[in-house]
Amino acid sequence: MKSLPTDLTAADVIPARTLLGLGPRDQDIGNLHQLQLAPLRGRGSLRLAMGIGMALVAFLTMLHHVALPVAGGWLAGSLLFSLWSYSRFRNLPLGDPKLPGSAEYRMCNRHALYSALLWGLPFWLQGLAPGVDHILSMWTIAVLMMLTLAIVAHSVPLACALFIMPVSLSAAAALGLAGAPEIAAVTLVAGILLSAFCVRFAQIHIRSRRAEETLHEKSETVSLLLREFEETSADWLWQTDSNRRLVHVSPRLAYALGGTAEGLEGIPLLQALSGDAWETGLFPKSLHDMAERMKRRESFSNLIVPVSIDGRPRWWELSASPRLDESGRFLGFRGVGSDVTEQRATAEQIARMARFDNLTGLPNRLSLNEDLARALTRAIEAKSRCALLMIDLDRFKAVNDTLGHPVGDKLLAQVAARLKGLMERGMTCGRLGGDEFAVVLHNLSSPAVAEDLAQRIIATISRPYVVDNHQLFVGASVGYAIGPTDGATVETLTRNADLALYKSKDRGGNVVAAYVASLHAQAEERRVMEQELRGALERGEFELYYQPVVTAADGTLNGFEALIRWTNHKLGNVSPGRFIPIAEDARLISPIGEWVLRTACHEAMKWPSNLKVAVNVSADQLTDPSFASVVVSALAQSGLSPQRLEIEVTESVFLRDGGGAAQLLDQLIGLGIRLSLDDFGTGYSSLGYLRKTQFSTIKVDRSFVVGAAKGSIESIAIIRAVVALADSLGMSTTAEGAETELEVETLRSFGCSNIQGYYYGRPMPASDVLTLFRRPDDVAIAAA
Known part of the structure; x- marks a missing residue:
C-alpha cells in the first residue's frame, strides 16, 4: 500500500491545501484519498435517509410560503437526486487500499456541488424578493443538513465545503435582497466557520488514522521479532x-x-x-x-x-x-x-480428539476397535468369551429433519449419557458415528448376559427425552456377535455384529438380534440380488401388472394401479417386497421408478379415456429435483392427460424429507395430477400432511379391511375415522385388499369411495387389461 510522505510523522498535521486537494500536483499524497473515503463506506443508506428526510421536512416547511406545484417540483428533484446519488455510490469500492481512489474522491466532490445547487434553490422559490421568514426557515433546515453532513462526511472537507459554502452564499444573497444584511453576514460567517471546522476535523481524523497505521505496523514488527526470538531461543x-x-x-x-x-x-x-x-x-x-x-x-x-x-x-x-x-x-x-x-x-487434546467423540465424549470407532482387539486377545488366551453389541437408533432421522441438527445433537448426547449409565466393569460403550453406537463386553460369562444388556439398552433408550422443550421418542435396534465364536478378529466380529443389526432393523426395529451363520447367506443373496438389479432394466426383465380399482357403490371400473414385477434368469420371480428395499438402498429406485412411470402412462393411453392409472413413487424419487420434469416428459411422450395419472406416496416421504418433497408434490398438483396417500394409519400418521398437501385420495390398508370384516372395534373405528376425515376434506377413499364378499359389503357400509382387491381382480399384465375392453361389459367387472 502506498504510504504518506515519509517526512511527515504520525503527529504532523497535513496542510489544509493538501487535504483539500489544492496543493501542488507533484506532491506525493500517498493513500490520503483512501483514508478520507474509508469512513464513507457502508453509509450510503444513512446518506440516502438523510437526504430524503431533510427534503421532506423542507417541502412541508415550504408549503407555508411557496406554491404547491413549485415546492412539489423541488421535492421531486431532491428525491430523484438522492436516489441517483445513492445508486452511483452503492457499489463503489470506497476506501479500498488497493485502489488510488482519485476518481471516487472527485465524484464525491461533484455530487456535493450538485446537492448544494439543489439546496440553494429553496431560498429563491418566492422570486427575487423572498420573504425573510421563508429564508430563515429554509436556512434552519439547511444548517441542520450542513451539520449532519459535517458529522457523516467530515473526512472529505472539500466535499463539505462545496456543499456548505454555495448554500450559505445563496442564503446570504437572498437575505440581502430581503433587507436583512446583518443576518446575511451571520449566515455567511456561519458557513465559513463550519467549512473551517470540517477542515480541522478532517486533519484530526487523518492524523488519527495515520497514527493507527503506524502503531499497527510497529506492532506487526514487534510481533515478528518476538516470534523469531521464541523460535530461535530457549526460555x-x-x-x-x-x-x-x-x-x-x-x-x-x-x-x-x-x-x-x-x-x-x-x-x-x-x-x-x-x-x-x-x-x-x-x-x-x-x-x-x-x-x-x-x-x-x-x-x-x-x-x-x-x-x-x-x-x-x-x-x-x-x-x-x-x-x-x-x-x-x-x-x-x-x-x-x-x-x-x-x-x-x-497434544493430549489432539490425541483425545483422535480417540474420543467430540459430541458425546464416548470412545470413537478407533478406540472401540482397539478395546475389542484387547477383549478378543484375552478371550482367546483365557478360552473365554467377549461380545460386540451394535446399536442403531430408530426414528432418529425424523428428529433431525423436523427439528434440526442442533436438537438431534443434543438428543445424541442424552442417549450417550444413558448408555454410559448402563456400563459396568468390563463394559465399554462408544459412538461409531451418526446415530450408531457400540458396546464391547469383556470376559463374557454367557451369551445371555449380552442378550440381557441389549434388552436393557433398548428399554433405556426408548424412554422419552426432553430437548429444548420438545418431548422426543426414539427406539433402538441391537445386533450382537460373540467372540471368538462368531469371529476371531476385529473385522470379522464387527461384520457379523453388523449383519445381526441389519436383521434387527429388518424385523421392524426395537428388537435384539443375535448373529447366526445363516445371515451370511442372506447377505450374499442380497448382494447377488443387487448385482442383478443393476442390469435388469437393460435386459428388459421388469414388467408392469395392473390391478383394477372399482367404485364401491356399483363396482364400476374407474382405473388400475400399476404394480412392478421382476423375473430374473438367475433368481426367477422376485417379489417387490424383496427387491424394492434393495433398489432403494442401492440408489437404483429412481431409474426403475422412471421406467414404471413412462410405461404406465404409455399403456394407459390404450384404455378408455375415463380410466386412471395409479403409480407408486418412492421417497428417493421425490427427493430428486428432476422428478417433476420426468413426470412432464412421461405425460408429453405418451399423450396421457395429467388428470388420468395418480401418484401414490406413503407418509415415510415426509419423515425422510425436510420439506422438498412437499414442494415437489405441490408442483405435480399444479399440473393437474392426482395424489394418493398410501398406507394411511399404518405408520407415523400426521394430519399435518393432509393439511399441507392436497391429496385427492386416502388409501386404507388391507390390515384394517380384514380386521373390520372380523368385527375388530379398532379397525372399524379407524376406517370410519378415515372415511369421515376424507369426506370433510373433499377426498375419496380407496380400501385395499378386499378379497371376500363380506369385506366388500363391510367397506360399502362404511362409505368407502373405491375398492381394490382380489375380489374384483388380481394384478394382470397389460395384454389382459386390453381384453377387458373388448367385452360388452367393458366398463364393469362382475364379482368373481
Whole structure:
C-alpha cells in the first residue's frame, strides 16, 4: 500500500491545501484519498435517509410560503437526486487500499456541488424578493443538513465545503435582497466557520488514522521479532554444580520456578523441580530418570519432566550436558529449559480428539476397535468369551429433519449419557458415528448376559427425552456377535455384529438380534440380488401388472394401479417386497421408478379415456429435483392427460424429507395430477400432511379391511375415522385388499369411495387389461 510522505510523522498535521486537494500536483499524497473515503463506506443508506428526510421536512416547511406545484417540483428533484446519488455510490469500492481512489474522491466532490445547487434553490422559490421568514426557515433546515453532513462526511472537507459554502452564499444573497444584511453576514460567517471546522476535523481524523497505521505496523514488527526470538531461543538457561545444586540462577529461571534468584541459589535441582514430593521422595519416573542420568554425568536432550510450581503441576522440556574444566574435572551441568505445559495439553487434546467423540465424549470407532482387539486377545488366551453389541437408533432421522441438527445433537448426547449409565466393569460403550453406537463386553460369562444388556439398552433408550422443550421418542435396534465364536478378529466380529443389526432393523426395529451363520447367506443373496438389479432394466426383465380399482357403490371400473414385477434368469420371480428395499438402498429406485412411470402412462393411453392409472413413487424419487420434469416428459411422450395419472406416496416421504418433497408434490398438483396417500394409519400418521398437501385420495390398508370384516372395534373405528376425515376434506377413499364378499359389503357400509382387491381382480399384465375392453361389459367387472 502506498504510504504518506515519509517526512511527515504520525503527529504532523497535513496542510489544509493538501487535504483539500489544492496543493501542488507533484506532491506525493500517498493513500490520503483512501483514508478520507474509508469512513464513507457502508453509509450510503444513512446518506440516502438523510437526504430524503431533510427534503421532506423542507417541502412541508415550504408549503407555508411557496406554491404547491413549485415546492412539489423541488421535492421531486431532491428525491430523484438522492436516489441517483445513492445508486452511483452503492457499489463503489470506497476506501479500498488497493485502489488510488482519485476518481471516487472527485465524484464525491461533484455530487456535493450538485446537492448544494439543489439546496440553494429553496431560498429563491418566492422570486427575487423572498420573504425573510421563508429564508430563515429554509436556512434552519439547511444548517441542520450542513451539520449532519459535517458529522457523516467530515473526512472529505472539500466535499463539505462545496456543499456548505454555495448554500450559505445563496442564503446570504437572498437575505440581502430581503433587507436583512446583518443576518446575511451571520449566515455567511456561519458557513465559513463550519467549512473551517470540517477542515480541522478532517486533519484530526487523518492524523488519527495515520497514527493507527503506524502503531499497527510497529506492532506487526514487534510481533515478528518476538516470534523469531521464541523460535530461535530457549526460555531460560540453568546450571548446577558438581553436587547437582543450582548456581547462577537467572531471573527468568527464578520466575519460572516461582521464587527469587537468591532464594534458589544452592538448592538441589531435583528439589526445585519436585516441590512437595521432595519431602516424601515419591518422584515421577521421568524425574528419577533425569536424576540417574545426571548421577552418571550423561547428556540428555528434550526430556519431558513433570514440575510442581507452587503446588501447580507443569511440564518442562529440559536438555543439558556436563561441564568440564580444562583438566577434565566435572563442574556440573549446564542446560536449557522451556515450559511445554500448553503444548502438552494441546497434544493430549489432539490425541483425545483422535480417540474420543467430540459430541458425546464416548470412545470413537478407533478406540472401540482397539478395546475389542484387547477383549478378543484375552478371550482367546483365557478360552473365554467377549461380545460386540451394535446399536442403531430408530426414528432418529425424523428428529433431525423436523427439528434440526442442533436438537438431534443434543438428543445424541442424552442417549450417550444413558448408555454410559448402563456400563459396568468390563463394559465399554462408544459412538461409531451418526446415530450408531457400540458396546464391547469383556470376559463374557454367557451369551445371555449380552442378550440381557441389549434388552436393557433398548428399554433405556426408548424412554422419552426432553430437548429444548420438545418431548422426543426414539427406539433402538441391537445386533450382537460373540467372540471368538462368531469371529476371531476385529473385522470379522464387527461384520457379523453388523449383519445381526441389519436383521434387527429388518424385523421392524426395537428388537435384539443375535448373529447366526445363516445371515451370511442372506447377505450374499442380497448382494447377488443387487448385482442383478443393476442390469435388469437393460435386459428388459421388469414388467408392469395392473390391478383394477372399482367404485364401491356399483363396482364400476374407474382405473388400475400399476404394480412392478421382476423375473430374473438367475433368481426367477422376485417379489417387490424383496427387491424394492434393495433398489432403494442401492440408489437404483429412481431409474426403475422412471421406467414404471413412462410405461404406465404409455399403456394407459390404450384404455378408455375415463380410466386412471395409479403409480407408486418412492421417497428417493421425490427427493430428486428432476422428478417433476420426468413426470412432464412421461405425460408429453405418451399423450396421457395429467388428470388420468395418480401418484401414490406413503407418509415415510415426509419423515425422510425436510420439506422438498412437499414442494415437489405441490408442483405435480399444479399440473393437474392426482395424489394418493398410501398406507394411511399404518405408520407415523400426521394430519399435518393432509393439511399441507392436497391429496385427492386416502388409501386404507388391507390390515384394517380384514380386521373390520372380523368385527375388530379398532379397525372399524379407524376406517370410519378415515372415511369421515376424507369426506370433510373433499377426498375419496380407496380400501385395499378386499378379497371376500363380506369385506366388500363391510367397506360399502362404511362409505368407502373405491375398492381394490382380489375380489374384483388380481394384478394382470397389460395384454389382459386390453381384453377387458373388448367385452360388452367393458366398463364393469362382475364379482368373481
